[in-house]
Amino acid sequence: MFTWDLLIGALVFGLLVGCFYAAVSIGLSLSFGLLDVPHIAHPSFLVAGAYATWWLGTLGLDPILAGLVLAPLFFGLGVVMYRLYYAMFERHGSDTGLRGLAFFFGVAFIIEVALILAFGVDQRLVEAVYIGKSIDLTDDLRIPLRLIVAFVVALLLTIGLTLYLGKTYMGRAIKAVAQDQIALSLMGADPVKVKQWAFGIATAVTAIAGSLLIIIGPVDPQLGRIYIGRTFCVVVLAGLGSMSGTLVAGILLGVVETIVLTFFGASWAPAVAFGLLLVMLGVRPQGLFGR
C-alpha cells in the first residue's frame, strides 16, 4: 500500500533511525576505520554501556547523563584494551589482523557472559521523560521523542569528533597515525600512545552510544550480535575512518531500510545493509567518503 503520507513518514523515521545507526557505529569508525584494529567486540561494548546506563538509571540518573558519566570510565577501559591488544598482537607484526580478530571475538564473549552473570538474562529497559512520548508533526505523523534524542546525540557526536580530529593537535595525530605510522614516529610522536588515546576515545563514544541503545529499545546481554553486521556495514559504506561519512552512511542505511520495511515487507529489511554494502563494494570500493 503506497501513500505519500507513508512515504514521508518512512523518510522521517529513516532519517532518525539512521542517525541512531551512525551513533552506534561512530566509535567503530574510529577504532576500525582509522586505527585498523579489528574491533569485533565493539557491539559488546555498546551493550555493556547500555547495561551500565541501566544500572546508573536505577540510582536515578538520566540515561544520557549516565552515558556522559560512563564515557571517562570507558575511555580508561579502551586504553587498557588497546595496550593489551598491542602487547599481545600488534607489537609482533605479522598475522595481527586474524589474531586480533580472535582476541576481540573472545573479548565479546567474555563481556556477554559477564553481563549475564552480573545482570541475569532478563531484558532491561530505562525510563526517562523523553521515552514513551512523542511529538505531533502533523495530524497523522507522531515522532517518538527517543528517536529525536538519538538524532541530536548522533549529530553532536559526529560534529564533535570531526572537529576534534580536524582542529586539535591530538586529533591530527590520530589521523596521521592512520595514514603513516612511521612518518609520525619520525616527527617525534609515539604512535602507540596516539593509538591508545584514540582507542580510548572510540570506547568512550561507545558508552554514550550504549546509552542510546537502551533508550531506543530493551537490551539483553546478547543484543550485540545483531549489531555486528550493521555497524561494520555503516563503517565500510562510509569509507574507513570518515566521521561525516559515518553519519551519511547511517542515514542512508536507515532511510533505505525503513522504505523497504514500509513498502516491501519487514523480512527484507535485514538484507538491506548487506545489499547496500555489496553494491558499494562493486561500484565504489573505498566507500562514500573514502579516498
Added chain:
Amino acid sequence: MKETNIKQNAKNMTRRKFVAAATAVTAVSALPTAVFAQAAPIKIGLSIAQTGPLAGGGKAALLGLQMWRDDVNAKGGLLGRKIEMVVYDDQTNPSLTPGIYTKLLDVDKVDLLIAPYGTNPTAPIMPLVKQRGKLLMGNFSFEVNERIQHDMWFNNAPWTDAVAWSSGFMDMGIKRGAKTIAFLAADAEFSGALAGGARSLATHNGLKIVYDQKYPPNTSDFSSMIRSVKAAKPDIVFVASYPGESVAIVRAVNEIGVGESVKLFGGGMVGLQFAPIMESLGSQLNGIVNYTSYAPEKTVDYPGLKDFLSRYAVKAKAEKVDPLGFYLPPFNYALGQMLEQAITATKGVDDKALAKYIRENEHKTIVGPIKYGRNGEWASARVLMVQFTGVKDKDVEQFRQSGKQVILSPEKFKTGELRFPFEKARK
C-alpha cells in the same frame, strides 16, 4: 530394682547374641535410606533456555520443575528411586537442541525426556524423539506435533491449535462489529503458526485483512510498522511476537498510537506474561488484550496453586527469576505431577506404558485437571484472553491482585467485559 533387672538381663545375653541383635536393629532402622540410596535414580533430561530471548521464562520454568523434583524427593522419591534432572541450556537456539537431546539419550542415558521451553527449540527434536520411540513431555510449545504426529507427545500448555487459541480473541472483535484486521507477526515457527491459524479464522469469519506484516525476529524498533498499521485503519490488530519485540511494539503503540478504528489489540504477544516486562511497561499495558495461562482471578483458582505460588515467590526472590511466576512455573510443576502419577500407576519408566497412561487418564494437577486429546494437546483448550486494566507504573506486586488482568475469554472463566475501543481502554 530396675537397675538389678537390667543387669540380670545383660548377664543372660551372650556377646554373640548382642552383636546379632545390634546388627539387626541397625539394618532395620537404616532400611528406607539404604533402599533410596542404592536404587538408581530416575533420570529426567531436558534442555531449557537459561540464556537468549526466552531465558526469562526458561529460568522460571526450570524453578517450577525443580520444586516438583524436590517435593517428590522429600517424600522418598518415586518407586523408591530419587528423581535426578539432567539440564542443559539451549540458549533459545533451535540449532542446538537436536545435539543436546542426542547427548541426553546416548551419553547421559536419561530415562525420560522433557521438551525445551518454547516452540522454536522444540520443533527440531521432534523427528529424533519419534525415531527413538521416546515419551516427550512438551513445555509450552505450539503445534509442534501437527506434522510429526508422535503418539508419545504431551504438551503441558493449555492450548490445542491456532484456531482454538485465537477464536476467543476474534469472537470478541466480531461481536463488537469488527470488519477488518491487521496482522503483525515475527517470522518464526511459533508466531508464524499462530498468525497462520488466526489468519484462516479471520478469513473464515469474513474479516478483511488490511495489513499483513511478517518481521524478522529481534527487530527492536516498530515505529514504521505501527505507522503502517495505523494507516491501514483496522478494527482488530493481531500481534504474534516474542518478548523483546513485544516490549518494542507496546512502546511504539504508546508513542505513535494505532488509531481510533482499533477495537482490539494483542492476541499472541509472548513476554507480557513475564513479571519483569509487566513491571517495566506498567501503565503502557492498559487496554491490551493478550493470551496467558493464569491470572490471579477466582475462576482459575485450583487446589494447591496458591500454595505453590507462595512457595515459588520465596525461591524466585533468592534465584532472581520472575517474581510472580504465573505463566510457566505452575504448568511445569504440573508436568512433573503428571509424570509422577504415570510412574506410580505403571510402576516403571517404560515410555510406551507411561504414554498410554497419560493418554487415557485425567491428571490431577495444581493447574486443574488435565486430559489429553488429539496430537497430545489438551482435550479442550483453556487459553485465557485477559485485558490489562488499571495497571500503574513501577509496581510488580499489583499483578498479584485480581482485576489487573481481567479474563474476557473463555466464557467459563470470564471475570469482566472488554473495554473498547483500544485507544479509550488505554487511558
